[in-house]
Amino acid sequence: MAVSTITSFVGGMAGSWTILSCTAMAGQPIVNAKKLNIMTGEFDNNNCNWILKGFKSNLRYTTKQEEEILDLNPSILGKPENNFAALIPIKKSEEWWLLAQDERRKILEEKSHHIEIGSRYLSPISRSLYHSRDIGEEFDFLTWFEFSENHIEKFNELAELLRKTEEWKYVIREVDIRLRK
């Protein structure tokens, strides 16, 4: 059998990350959990509160020119000073998914500057995107962010900027989970 490409974010009683808050920004909330465990592979565990699954993939909107800018500040996870994290699962509307590639790209970048906004914050705020929709999950994407205590405000600013964009009009469910290591 193939090596699993799936990452499971397991919310429950165990894990190296403590959940500080879990806020529904749009749509249904998820139940509270105390700790988060990040595991490689797929799990079905009755001893936890929830499991959110996703896989990393190739970049689906970024142009060569944008990639070159992103590459100047590679996103490095697991830095010892980055003791704070955010896990943000989102689901977009059917209207979004019925758009063609060029229409989605136009909203995401030309109108909402998603890639450009993210790249501005890249050095202090590391992140990794997981795709969930293709494997039948409740959410379409999970984004995992890591930052230091000094950059919590910076992260809040980034999240606020993105939530004001045209792209976010297509977000029908979003949960903002904050964590400390």
Added chain:
Amino acid sequence: MAVSTITSFVGGMAGSWTILSCTAMAGQPIVNAKKLNIMTGEFDNNNCNWILKGFKSNLRYTTKQEEEILDLNPSILGKPENNFAALIPIKKSEEWWLLAQDERRKILEEKSHHIEIGSRYLSPISRSLYHSRDIGEEFDFLTWFEFSENHIEKFNELAELLRKTEEWKYVIREVDIRLRK
């Protein structure tokens, strides 16, 4: 647990499709099998020769204008007259996957006319694309085509046209499996 979005193409001794030929066009062949069974969900079956898995997804390169052309001839699978089929698993090189979205789009359509070539054959040749790379499979994509006996030559023409494109220079493994219902 979420409803599985995975389709399993199971090559073995059972199934409604008889495998007529199984030809490696590039890279390693796959072992022969007599029959093909198409199942929803993931299976690990020791009684078969191989299982190829993939999921359907949103279109990742098609523009609005191209979608409108494709929509004129919707691809309908399971037509009773379409007793012939082809299953074509392909794997692209790391070089392909390291390209940015705009570079891949340029090779796929502006230089290779992949979408335009496919749409020209759409009415007699129905097809469905499954993504496999993101779930750690050996191949990156599986394409399933259905057509009538009268259109076998037409399908061969389509396959030959695509294999001559610049996009196909990035194909490092391809198997052409032909079937009859």
